[in-house]
Amino acid sequence: QKEVEQNSGPLSVPEGAIASLNCTYSDRVSQSFFWYRQYSGKSPELIMSIYSNGDKEDGRFTAQLNKASQYVSLLIRDSQPSDSATYLCALYSGNTGKLIFGQGTTLQVKP
């Protein structure tokens, strides 16, 4: 069974700080990884995708992938109260493009 593991949190950071969210996965053949943000009662919203080892930056967000360690992370710089949400790690599985999600990490950014 392919699994995606995240610490459910909550992770609490002060406004302006760096929030670091982590995710591990069990399937070594996985190639495509995604970070989604989900507000309570809403649908997942794509923040970042990453396919190669290393870092990928988009604005205040940086995704990091280490396939040898089967580890994906998301850094949010200059965290804002509006970043408070649940962050879902996901990967593509199989040939049909289905997504396997972790249980999500709840981030609280305190003013």
Place this chain on the structure above:
Amino acid sequence: EPEVTQTPSHQVTQMGQEVILRCVPISNHLYFYWYRQILGQKVEFLVSFYNNEISEKSEIFDDQFSVERPDGSNFTLKIRSTKLEDSAMYFCASRGDVHGYTFGSGTRLTVV
């Protein structure tokens, strides 16, 4: 920006009743999915649909569930005889290529 549209946003039904959840995917997308999320739990894959047939389904997607694309634009999920444990948010998604996943806003199904 193109959207995936889901209706209704909230459906309340009695146990044992049939429900149909509706989705309008993005028009040039080829791959369609249903996911569900029970309150407080992870988003779970239900079924994928491509070329007018199911391409993959999960263990959750038993004989009580069916999907259909009746008219080339709508994509529906039917639950034949709802159970209390079917209460969840149901998300439709469509995908045009490897990078093009779009989720709908979801239908909250409450079975009483």
